[in-house]
Amino acid sequence: MWNHTRSVLAGLLASLLTGCVNAQSMAETTGGNKVDDREIASMMEKHCISCHAAEPSNEIYAAPAGGLSLETLASVREFAWEIRLQTVDSDLMPLGNTTDMTQAEREQLGSWLNQQEDQ
Ligand code: HEC
Numbered sequence: 680m681w682n683h684t685r686s687v688l689a690g691l692l693a694s695l696l697t698g699c700v701n702a703q704s705m706a707e708t709t710g711g712n713k714v715d716d717r718e719i720a721s722m723m724e725k726h727c728i729s730c731h732a733a734e735p736s737n738e739i740y741a742a743p744a745g746g747l748s749l750e751t752l753a754s755v756r757e758f759a760w761e762i763r764l765q766t767v768d769s770d771l772m773p774l775g776n777t778t779d780m781t782q783a784e785r786e787q788l789g790s791w792l793n794q795q796e797d798q
Pocket of ligand 1 (some may be wrong): 723727728730744745772
């Protein structure tokens with residue numbers, strides 16, 4: 680009985696949580712607001728550059744992880760396809776998601792990448 684109640688509660692909690700995430704990402708994608716370059720620059724700073732820089736602050740790496748530096752938006756644009764694959768369409772990056780990148784941020788990055796293609 681208790682086990683059953685517990686799993687029902689867990690299910691309820693899970694659906695509450697995903698409900699929140701969906702509501703959040705809806706807010707990001709609706710409204711047609713353009714994503715500002717600065718938001719992406721600070722997103723890279725927060726989630727990527729510790730590993731993807733000429734001199735990564737992450738001590739594990741002596742050179743940019745995967746040979747990829749994301750310190751400029753030009754390089755983010757250049758590797759748009761790979762970044763979309765790893766970060767928007769999947770959560771392979773940030774590696775292990777140690778920086779807790781959110782679904783809303785991934786969608787924001789996706790919108791920005793779309794904007795670059797539209798230009
Ligand atoms: C903890 C370190 C770390 C963080 C943080 C990180 N990466 Fe990576 N990334 C790596 C490593 C290591 C590789 C190389 C993996 C490989 O070649 O299998 C890599 C590879 C990649 C690649 C290249 C894959 C390919 O096609 O060769 C892309 C694109 C990428 N990362 C994007 C990102 C983006 C965007 C972020 C931030 C949202 C990010 N990474 C954050 C460690 C990291």
